[in-house]
Amino acid sequence: MMNFHIISAFPGVFENFLNESILKRAKDAGAFYYFLHDLREYANDKHKTVDDYAFGGGPGMILKPEPIFFAVEYIISHYKVNNPRIILTSATGRLLDQQYVNDVAANPDETLIIICGHYKGVDERVRKYLATEEISIGTYVLTGGELPALILVDSMVRLLPGVLGDLDSAMSDSYQSDVLDSAYFTRPQNFRGMAVPDVLLSGHHEKIKHWRQESSLQNTNRQKIK
Structure with missing residues (x-):
C-alpha cells in the first residue's frame, strides 16, 4: 500500500x-492511504504560530x-x-512530469511525506536539510502547496495496481510517450450537427488505429505550435 502523509497549515482542503x-x-x-497532519499542531508556542517575517526584510510571510x-x-x-x-x-x-510520476508509482509500497508550502515561501533550512525532493507543478505561483499535493497523489494513485480497470488505458495517456493522446468521441453519434468521424463507426480496427495515430500527431503538433 502506498502511504501519503500530507503536512499542511490548511488540512481541511483535502478531505472532499x-x-x-x-x-x-x-x-x-x-491501494493507498493518506494521513493529514495539521502543521499548527506541531507549533511550539501557545498561539500555534507557523509563519514569521523574513530576515533581511521584504514582503510576505515565511x-x-x-x-x-x-x-x-x-x-x-x-x-x-x-x-x-x-x-x-x-x-x-x-x-513535475509523467516520468517522475511513473518512477514513484512503480513502487506501490512507497511512503511519501508531502510538505505543503504556503505564504511567501518556506524557510530555506527545510529545503536544504529536510526535504529529499522539491516539486513544482508549473511555471506559475499558487497561494499554497495544497493543490500540488493533491495533484501528486492523484497522478500516482491512478497508476497503482488495481486502481484503474484497465492499466493500458493509463499507459496510453498523453505524456506516456512522445506524442499526446488522440481525440475521443462517445454517444450521441450526432450532436447538433456535429458528427462522429465515420471511420470510428466502421468497425475496421486497422483504419481506426491509423485514425487515432493521426489524431495523436495532430494534437501533439497543435501543442508545439502554441
Whole structure:
C-alpha cells in the first residue's frame, strides 16, 4: 500500500477531493492511504504560530522551520517509516512530469511525506536539510502547496495496481510517450450537427488505429505550435 502523509497549515482542503470517485475506491480497496497532519499542531508556542517575517526584510510571510521538522520527525517515529520520500511543494522545485510520476508509482509500497508550502515561501533550512525532493507543478505561483499535493497523489494513485480497470488505458495517456493522446468521441453519434468521424463507426480496427495515430500527431503538433 502506498502511504501519503500530507503536512499542511490548511488540512481541511483535502478531505472532499480524496474521498470522491477513483481515489475513494482506491483507498477503500487498500491501494493507498493518506494521513493529514495539521502543521499548527506541531507549533511550539501557545498561539500555534507557523509563519514569521523574513530576515533581511521584504514582503510576505515565511513558514517557520520548527513545526515542519517536528511534524516530519513525528511521522517517521510514530509510523515507523523507513527512508520516506520527503517532498516539498515549491515554485522553485523540479517540474513535475509523467516520468517522475511513473518512477514513484512503480513502487506501490512507497511512503511519501508531502510538505505543503504556503505564504511567501518556506524557510530555506527545510529545503536544504529536510526535504529529499522539491516539486513544482508549473511555471506559475499558487497561494499554497495544497493543490500540488493533491495533484501528486492523484497522478500516482491512478497508476497503482488495481486502481484503474484497465492499466493500458493509463499507459496510453498523453505524456506516456512522445506524442499526446488522440481525440475521443462517445454517444450521441450526432450532436447538433456535429458528427462522429465515420471511420470510428466502421468497425475496421486497422483504419481506426491509423485514425487515432493521426489524431495523436495532430494534437501533439497543435501543442508545439502554441
